[in-house]
Amino acid sequence: xxxxxxxxxxxxxxxxxxxxxxxxxxxxxxxxxxxxxxxxxxxxxxxxxxxxxxxxxxxxxxxxxxxxxxxxxxxxxxxxxxxxxxxxxxxxxxxxxxxxxxxxxxxxxxxxxxxxxxxxxxxxxxxxxxxxxxxxxxxxxxxxxxxxxxxxxxxxxxxxxxxxxxxxxxxxxxxxxxxxx
Numbered sequence: 001x002x003x004x005x006x007x008x009x010x011x012x013x014x015x016x017x018x019x020x021x022x023x024x025x026x027x028x029x030x031x032x033x034x035x036x037x038x039x040x041x042x043x044x045x046x047x048x049x050x051x052x053x054x055x056x057x058x059x060x061x062x063x064x065x066x067x068x069x070x071x072x073x074x075x076x077x078x079x080x081x082x083x084x085x086x087x088x089x090x091x092x093x094x095x096x097x098x099x100x101x102x103x104x105x106x107x108x109x110x111x112x113x114x115x116x117x118x119x120x121x122x123x124x125x126x127x128x129x130x131x132x133x134x135x136x137x138x139x140x141x142x143x144x145x146x147x148x149x150x151x152x153x154x155x156x157x158x159x160x161x162x163x164x165x166x167x168x169x170x171x172x173x174x175x176x177x178x179x180x181x
Contacts, residue, residue, distance in 0.1 A: 002067060006115045010108055012069035012081065015057050019070050022077040024050040026100045033101040037137045039161050057082075064088070071099065071112055078103040081112045083120065091127035093120040097143070104139070113143050114180070121175045128175070132158065132168040144171035148179070 002014035015023070024047045027034065035041040044050060060066035068082040079099035086093055095116050099109050113131070120126040133140035135154060145151075149171035157165035 002061075002069065004069070004115060004119065006111050009074055010111050011072045012112065012115070013072060014061065015054050015068045015070050015080070017051065017054055019077060020047055020051045020054060023054070023070065023080070026077050026079070030101040034098060035162070037134050037140065037161070038098060039159065071097075071103075071108060073103055073106070073108055078108055079112075081109070081116060083116070086124070086126075091125065092130060093124065093126045093128070094130045094132070095120075096131075097140075109143055110146055114147055117147065117173055117178060118180055121173075121178050126175065129173045129178075131171045133171070134159070134161070135167040135169050141169055141171075144173075147173070148177070149173045150177075 002012070004012040006012065024044070027041065027044050027050065031041055040053075044053070054068075057066065057068035060068070065086055066083055067086065068080060070077050071079040071081050077100075079097065081095065081097035083093045084096040093116075095113060097109055097113060117129045120129050129149075131144045131149060132155065133144070135141075150173070152170045152172045155168040155170055158168035159166045
């Protein structure tokens with residue numbers, strides 16, 4: 001089981017079926033906030049939908065293709081973060097994340113993404129970490145920008161979201177560029 005203590009308040013643990021209700025409740029209580037940038041929110045209407053997400057996440061981990069973790073803040077589920085894609089041939093990890101509305105503005109996601117980037121580069125020996133975020137999603141884009149990721153470009157019409165296509169800003173961090181502090 002993957003667990004990663006970031007500091008006294010924040011830690012990560014691999015998602016498992018026991019997290020179903022907490023993650024669903026977090027999603028449900030932040031529904032309007034999350035749906036602006038996350039297309040899956042409208043399709044997550046009952047705990048069983050979250051259970052399917054968890055099963056899919058565990059399958060991705062078992063196949064060594066992804067790693068999905070619950071972000072714990074003071075012991076409570078605050079969001080999800082992890083590697084949506086692990087490309088072992090090209091040594092690239094793609095980070096994805098979301099945080100419940102009530103957990104915004106505490107530095108949780110910056111700490112989380114910093115820890116995941118370090119883990120990818122040092123422990124998984126990845127050469128590159130990528131983050132894609134909606135061009136207009138200033139909060140999500142501020143994370144890689146704050147951590148020194150390079151904006152590599154814009155992926156036009158990268159995602160169908162709320163009845164329209166959304167462009168994504170693509171950020172990258174190479175292992176040789178990564179400085180923890």
